[in-house]
Amino acid sequence: MKIPSPTVKDVISTGRFEIPYRVYENNGPHLICLNGIQQSMAMWQGFIARFAPDYRIVLFNFPAQGNGRALSGPTRASLKEEVEILYDVMEKTGVNQDASFCTASWGGVIALAFAAQHPYAVKRLLLGSIGTRPNKKMIEIIQEGLSIGTDNRDQFAEHLIQSFGENLPESIKKKIDVQFRTLSEENLQAFCEHGLKVISAQKLSDHINFKNIEVETVIIRGEDDVIVDLEDVMFLSSQIPNCKLKVIKNVGHFLHLESDVALDVYQELLSNGIRHAGNAVMAQC
Secondary structure (H helix, E strand, C coil): CCCCCCCEEEEEEECCEEEEEEEECCCCCEEEEECCCCCCHHHHHHHHHHHCCCCEEEEECCCCCCCCEECCCCCCCCHHHHHHHHHHHHHHHCCCCCCEEEEECHHHHHHHHHHHHCCCCCCEEEEECCCCCCCHHHHHHHHHHHHHCCCCHHHHHHHHHHHHCCCCCHHHHHHHHHHHHHCCHHHHHHHHHHHHHHHCCCCHHHCCCHHHCCCEEEEEEECCCCCCCHHHHHHHHHHCCCEEEEEECCCCCCHHHCCHHHHHHHHHHHHHCHHHHCCCCCEEC
16 A cells, blocks of 8 residues: 655654654544654554545654654653643644544553643544553563663664564564664663663553543554553553443554554544444453
8 A cells, every 4th residue: 555745744843852743634534643662653654554545644753753852851751741742743733623643552641641631632542552550571571671781782672573573574573673773872772761761650540630531532452462461451441431442353562563453443443433442341353
């Protein structure tokens, strides 16, 4: 499937950050996609190919993602700063209140924090691969990666791909491998610092009031996701007032990067809304 070129490709300065963004113009409903940690706009290419003909799509890189960067202070943004960045990007690109958020991993945390603070600024949250705290496997992966250290880039990259992306197509694995081998020292260090924060992180409920999230929400989990426990995701979905859970078989943490089935699920949810997610506990497909 052909990937269209963005209509707008620019940079916004917000706070102490410089944020690159792209807009795929369309008269259809608005979508804004939020990357996971150490991901970039490039991860949404298959998503763009599928949805750009029918939706107006906005992508951007947070600091330490791709060429998103801090102009001063720490390389990474705090969660509070990430919410502010999201708000400014939406304002700059004219994202309306009928927009849906499609998120990957940490991008879902940012979306929840945003929706709790701005309950009328978005219509729907489709949250991919999100939990409330790191599970035992994630902590082990992070600790082993940190023990390898960033000086041995080859082994560091191989460890992360084997640990997080077992189900990924080989073409995607190669792209991730190249990305980690060519990361700037600053961004690689920021990635490791985030890993340390994850290990010692408090529960999301200590930072986000889930009861303030009034928009319809679907959490999408790959059945084979080794770093987000099903029990944790079920708990999270029970805490958000208008939330359902969708579990996709034979898919891991990276969802649509692993299988077009995940794209089919997104398409059904975007077209039909939360009622297509099945019962309030879990629907498998």
